[in-house]
Amino acid sequence: MTNILVVVDPEETDHSALNRVKEIPPAADVHYKVDYYIDVQPVLAREAGKSKMKSHVTERQQWLSALVKPFQEIGYSIETEVQIIDRLYEDIIKSAREFKADIVFKPLRQHGVLKRAFYTSTDWNLIRLCPTPILMVSDEPKVHGKPVIAAVDVGDEDEAHKELNQVVVEQALVLAQVLESEVHLVYAYGPAVVNSRAAVADPLAYQIIRGKYDEEFDLARVLAKEHGIAEDNVHLREGSPQLVLHEYAKDIGAGATVIGTIARSGASGLFIGNTAEAVLERTEIDMFVVKGARFKTPV
Secondary structure, eight states: OEEEEEEEOTTOSSOHHHHGGGGSOTTSSEEEEEEEEEOOHHHHTSTTHHHHHHHHHHHHHHHHHHHHHHHHHTTOEEEEEEEEOSSHHHHHHHHHHHHTOSEEEEEOOOOOHHHHHHOOOHHHHHHHHOOSOEEEEOSOSOOTTOOEEEEOOTTOOSHHHHHHHHHHHHHHHHHHHHHTOOEEEEEEEOOOSSOGGGGGTOHHHHHHHHHHHHHHHHHHHHHHHHTTOOGGGEEEEESOHHHHHHHHHHHHTOSEEEEEOOOOOHHHHHHTOOHHHHHHHHOSSEEEEEOOTTOOOOO
16 A cells, blocks of 8 residues: 655645645555644744644644545545644654655745745755655646656766666656656756857867767666657757756646655755755646655654
8 A cells, every 4th residue: 555645735725735636546555644734833822822722733633624525535545634843844754754655745835036045945855855755746736647757867877876767767657657647758968068059160079069969868768768668758958957847848748747866965955956956946847856765864
């Protein structure tokens, strides 16, 4: 049985993460836990204190039970819990661990440029620290039948990236099977060391650029062939991952992008940034974030 933890955002009216459950048939061998996270500090600060807090939690539990009841009535196996939060991202990770979740569904949240410069969001922390694969659910009402993009990095030959490519493609195939769709393998490559403009006047520069492209395309095709993905569904595009994946998703009407992260942290994560975070801020579709088997969360 697959366990899926679903995070409900109290500020939402349509509850995107919960509604994504509808993409999975009720008869599927899946058990869901729907969590609602509340901050009780504002409640405790009021005059009524702890009695008010207890009443508030009970009220939210009743609301949550009513929210999932229509799903239960048509056959979904769902339990619910109201969680009192300390740090939201840490509580989600702990909930996933205790529930033995195979996947976390969470509403996707994006931020303006100024806010991104000064604020590390819950989603970014989950991308870096959550060991459980996490589906950041967009506002798209339905993704069933839409292609799934497997975002890979065949240009990096270290073992961690090679292993991560395998995880990304495997998870993309699983997701595509659930959505009854197909997988497109996409690699966003950077320009060669030689300036591409120089290639117009310099045949040698052109050969260097072309050789690099052909080499990486061959690596992408080998990876696709290993997993039974059609060669026509292998695509290389020059540019930053966030722009390439955004544009290609629009071109094919994709429903989700599967992306891996090595979860860079510390100063390098702060000043260099992570590719997955950049993609998250640009995407208009669901984003499924996975990590390699060696990843250990500090939470």
